[in-house]
Amino acid sequence: MRTIQLFYSPNHTVHNPTYEQYDGNKVPYAESSDRLAVLAAHLRRTGRRLHAPRSYNLDHILQIHTRPYVDYIRTTSRRLAVNETLLPSNFIMDTYTPITQGTYKAACQAVSTALTATDYVLANHSQQAIAYALCRPPGHHAARKHSGGYCYFNNAAIAAQHLAQHGRVAILDIDYHHGNGTQELFYERSDVVYVSIHADPNVQFPYSSGYANEFGGEVGVGYNRNYPLPLHSGDARYMRTLHQAITDITDFNPDFLVISAGFDGHIDDPICQFNLSTQCYEHIGAVISSIGLPIVVVQEGGYNLETLGILAEAFITGLESH
Numbered sequence: 001m002r003t004i005q006l007f008y009s010p011n012h013t014v015h016n017p018t019y020e021q022y023d024g025n026k027v028p029y030a031e032s033s034d035r036l037a038v039l040a041a042h043l044r045r046t047g048r049r050l051h052a053p054r055s056y057n058l059d060h061i062l063q064i065h066t067r068p069y070v071d072y073i074r075t076t077s078r079r080l081a082v083n084e085t086l087l088p089s090n091f092i093m094d095t096y097t098p099i100t101q102g103t104y105k106a107a108c109q110a111v112s113t114a115l116t117a118t119d120y121v122l123a124n125h126s127q128q129a130i131a132y133a134l135c136r137p138p139g140h141h142a143a144r145k146h147s148g149g150y151c152y153f154n155n156a157a158i159a160a161q162h163l164a165q166h167g168r169v170a171i172l173d174i175d176y177h178h179g180n181g182t183q184e185l186f187y188e189r190s191d192v193v194y195v196s197i198h199a200d201p202n203v204q205f206p207y208s209s210g211y212a213n214e215f216g217g218e219v220g221v222g223y224n225r226n227y228p229l230p231l232h233s234g235d236a237r238y239m240r241t242l243h244q245a246i247t248d249i250t251d252f253n254p255d256f257l258v259i260s261a262g263f264d265g266h267i268d269d270p271i272c273q274f275n276l277s278t279q280c281y282e283h284i285g286a287v288i289s290s291i292g293l294p295i296v297v298v299q300e301g302g303y304n305l306e307t308l309g310i311l312a313e314a315f316i317t318g319l320e321s322h
Ligand code: SP5
Pocket: 022, 027, 096, 138, 139, 140, 141, 149, 150, 151, 175, 177, 205, 262, 264, 271, 300, 301, 302
């Protein structure tokens, strides 16, 4: 039995866009601050303790993102008024990733939460250590100098980069969407493997990557693996694919595992179209845990406020079962 350490700060609510935009039409912002608030409240109700993150300076962020990009997010956030929202520019690749006054602060705090979880695992470097960063905004669509898909700084990539100073790192991305940012960041590296299971990018965001023939470049050839699945995929297909993904990871023989954990593959997610059951998330957690590696879990998507807490609890129960 493993025991998970949970890290959470309520300050993420300062990142609070009210809308995202499709073909010029504004719709309510799916990545709302209520997501993590209800998730945290649910875990507390079930008796779990959430630890506050430490704060970190910019150095870790600047190993993954360019300084002009980080400066852009900081200075743009700073010049906005409360409740003002700014849509794309050179550094923002879609119309779902607006900046508000609190965006920079919240994005830095999400990174600090991921790094606190990572440092917990490094300090307790038994095969049993598991830490979970309950953070937002999410990160896996954020590339070296681009925001996108509700993501600004790539929390999981920054965690992986930190772990990579201490050993070989595998990133497993179970969010419904392909983590184009994480793939880009490690595409030409052989010290970090990226493996992702996600909805077919022919029909789902981020469209531009996530295809099965993307194996990595340069010295990184063979260290990137994508498993796109059709819309409406269910538990059986998902678990078969997960076992393949786990084989890729164990073949790489990593020292650490980072999980980009999105719960948007659940059947009741309002913006996604997989059919995964609640129980499937417990099975996913159990299979991941059975590898027997130290694990850093980083929160990505999941948009149903009614189910998020239940899904996180199921996933944690699975992770702790080995
Ligand atoms: C971290 C993460 O899960 N990011 C996902 C970003 C996906 N954004 C696209 C969602 C498309 C929702 N479609 C709404 C159509 C309204 N007409």
